[in-house]
Amino acid sequence: MPNRQVVSSHIESPIVTVPGSKYLANRYIALAALSSGTTRLSNLPENDDIEAALEAVKQLGATVTSVDNGVVDIEGIKNYELPQTATLNCRDSGTLSRFITAVASNLRSQVVVDASEQMRQRPMQEVSQSLRDLGVAVSSDALPISLKGPIQGGRVELDTSRSSQYLSGLLIACLKAKSDTYLILKGKTVSSSYIQLTKNAIELFGGKIEEVSETELKIPANQSLTPTNIHIASDVVSSSYFMAAGLLAETTVTLTAFDFESPQGESQFYRVLEAMGASIKAESDKLVVGYTDQLQGIDVDMGDMPDVVPTLVVLALFAKGETYIHNIAHLAFKESNRIVDLCDELNKLGVDIEYDADSIRIKGDQPLRPAHLSSCHDHRLAMSYALVGIKQPGIVVTDAQAVEKSFPKYWEFLENIGLHTELVN
Known part of the structure; x- marks a missing residue:
C-alpha cells in the first residue's frame, strides 16, 4: 500500500476551489x-x-x-x-x-x-x-x-x-x-x-x-420524477482541510464557490473555527478564513457535522487548552471507527487524547513526535493526518491512497497550496 510522507510546508494565502460534492x-x-x-x-x-x-x-x-x-x-x-x-x-x-x-x-x-x-x-x-x-x-x-x-x-x-x-x-x-x-x-x-x-x-x-x-x-406513491440539469456545488467537507491548512500555517485561505446555502451541517464548520478564534469573512460565494492568534480549545456538539470531526481533532492538537467534542457516537459506523481509530493513531504522536463511545477530549498545545499514522483505509483520516505535517516533521500517512474514495487529487491540491509530500515505502 502506498504511504506518503509530508516533506515540507510553505503555505501563503492560497486560493482554493474544491471539486463538486x-x-x-x-x-x-x-x-x-x-x-x-x-x-x-x-x-x-x-x-x-x-x-x-x-x-x-x-x-x-x-x-x-x-x-x-x-x-x-x-x-x-x-x-x-x-x-x-x-x-x-x-x-x-x-x-x-x-x-x-x-x-x-x-x-x-x-x-x-x-x-x-x-x-x-x-x-x-x-x-x-x-x-x-x-x-x-x-x-x-x-x-x-x-x-x-x-x-x-x-x-x-x-x-x-x-x-x-x-x-x-x-x-x-x-x-x-x-x-x-x-x-x-x-x-x-x-x-x-x-x-x-x-x-x-x-x-x-x-x-x-x-x-x-x-x-x-x-x-406519495408512484411519483413521476422529472429529469433536470444540475451544476453540483463544491464539497463543503473537502473545503475543511484547506481551512485547517491555512490556520495551521498561520495564514489566510480563500475558498471560492463555497456553498453557503447548503443544509449540510459541515457547511457551518467555519463557525466552529470562528469560535476557536479564527477570522471569518463571507464575500459573495467566497469564504475567507484567516489566522489571528493561536486557536482556543472549545466544547462543541458535532452531531450534525460528523465528517469534519477528524479535521477538528487535528486542529485541536495545536489549540490552547482542552477541546471536548461530543454527540458523535455515529462516527463508529463510518469507513473506520472514526472515534477509536482516529484517536489511537493520533496517540502515536505522544499527545493526550481520550475518548468514549460518544466523545473525544483533546489536550492541546503539547509537544509532538514523528509518527506513521494509518489511514485505516478511511479517506477522512488520511486527509486529516497530512495536515499534522504542517506543524510536525516526520509525519507519514500509511495506506495514503484511501483519499481516492472521495478526493483522488487531494495530494495534488496540497502540493498546489504549498504542502509537499512524497511517496515512501
Missing part, C-alpha cells in the same frame, strides 16, 4: 436513475465512490454517457425487469450500499448488492428489514444482499440513531412504491442535515415528501 452527486445519480428522461450533471466529482455509483445505476438499466470533463448524462431506467440478475459492486462506498440497495428494490427482477470486505462489516439491518416490511424479498442483513422487488409501500418503523443514510435511501426508493409509504422514525435521528440534503434533491426532480409529524413522513 460527492454527497450531492450520490443523491442526484440515484434520482436521475429513477427519472423519466435524461439528467445532465456538471461539476461531477471524479472519485471512486462516484465511479461506483455510475456503474451501479448502469447495471440497473440506466444509460450513462460521459459528455465532457465532469459532465455526465444519465437517462433513467426504462425497464424495471432485467433479463438476468444484476450484480452491483459498491466498492468502499457505505453511502452507495445503502442508497442503491433501496433503489434496486424497485426492480421486479433479482439484484445482488455487494461491496468491499470492509463495507461488508458495516450495518445494513435497518434498511434490509425496512424493505422487507415494504414487500421486498431481501436475503440477509449484511452485504452481499440479494433482493427482489418491487416496493409495495405501506407503513414501516425505522431506527435512524446509527445512520441517516438508511432514511435517505428509503425516501428516494419509495417515490416509486405501488402505494403510499409512511416512515415512522424511531430513536434520535443523527446527521439530520443530510436528510434535508436528500429532501432538497428530491424536490429538484419534482418529487414530494410530506411531513405528517416530527417523527412521521409520508411518501
Whole structure:
C-alpha cells in the first residue's frame, strides 16, 4: 500500500476551489436513475465512490454517457425487469450500499448488492428489514444482499440513531412504491442535515415528501420524477482541510464557490473555527478564513457535522487548552471507527487524547513526535493526518491512497497550496 510522507510546508494565502460534492452527486445519480428522461450533471466529482455509483445505476438499466470533463448524462431506467440478475459492486462506498440497495428494490427482477470486505462489516439491518416490511424479498442483513422487488409501500418503523443514510435511501426508493409509504422514525435521528440534503434533491426532480409529524413522513406513491440539469456545488467537507491548512500555517485561505446555502451541517464548520478564534469573512460565494492568534480549545456538539470531526481533532492538537467534542457516537459506523481509530493513531504522536463511545477530549498545545499514522483505509483520516505535517516533521500517512474514495487529487491540491509530500515505502 502506498504511504506518503509530508516533506515540507510553505503555505501563503492560497486560493482554493474544491471539486463538486460527492454527497450531492450520490443523491442526484440515484434520482436521475429513477427519472423519466435524461439528467445532465456538471461539476461531477471524479472519485471512486462516484465511479461506483455510475456503474451501479448502469447495471440497473440506466444509460450513462460521459459528455465532457465532469459532465455526465444519465437517462433513467426504462425497464424495471432485467433479463438476468444484476450484480452491483459498491466498492468502499457505505453511502452507495445503502442508497442503491433501496433503489434496486424497485426492480421486479433479482439484484445482488455487494461491496468491499470492509463495507461488508458495516450495518445494513435497518434498511434490509425496512424493505422487507415494504414487500421486498431481501436475503440477509449484511452485504452481499440479494433482493427482489418491487416496493409495495405501506407503513414501516425505522431506527435512524446509527445512520441517516438508511432514511435517505428509503425516501428516494419509495417515490416509486405501488402505494403510499409512511416512515415512522424511531430513536434520535443523527446527521439530520443530510436528510434535508436528500429532501432538497428530491424536490429538484419534482418529487414530494410530506411531513405528517416530527417523527412521521409520508411518501406519495408512484411519483413521476422529472429529469433536470444540475451544476453540483463544491464539497463543503473537502473545503475543511484547506481551512485547517491555512490556520495551521498561520495564514489566510480563500475558498471560492463555497456553498453557503447548503443544509449540510459541515457547511457551518467555519463557525466552529470562528469560535476557536479564527477570522471569518463571507464575500459573495467566497469564504475567507484567516489566522489571528493561536486557536482556543472549545466544547462543541458535532452531531450534525460528523465528517469534519477528524479535521477538528487535528486542529485541536495545536489549540490552547482542552477541546471536548461530543454527540458523535455515529462516527463508529463510518469507513473506520472514526472515534477509536482516529484517536489511537493520533496517540502515536505522544499527545493526550481520550475518548468514549460518544466523545473525544483533546489536550492541546503539547509537544509532538514523528509518527506513521494509518489511514485505516478511511479517506477522512488520511486527509486529516497530512495536515499534522504542517506543524510536525516526520509525519507519514500509511495506506495514503484511501483519499481516492472521495478526493483522488487531494495530494495534488496540497502540493498546489504549498504542502509537499512524497511517496515512501
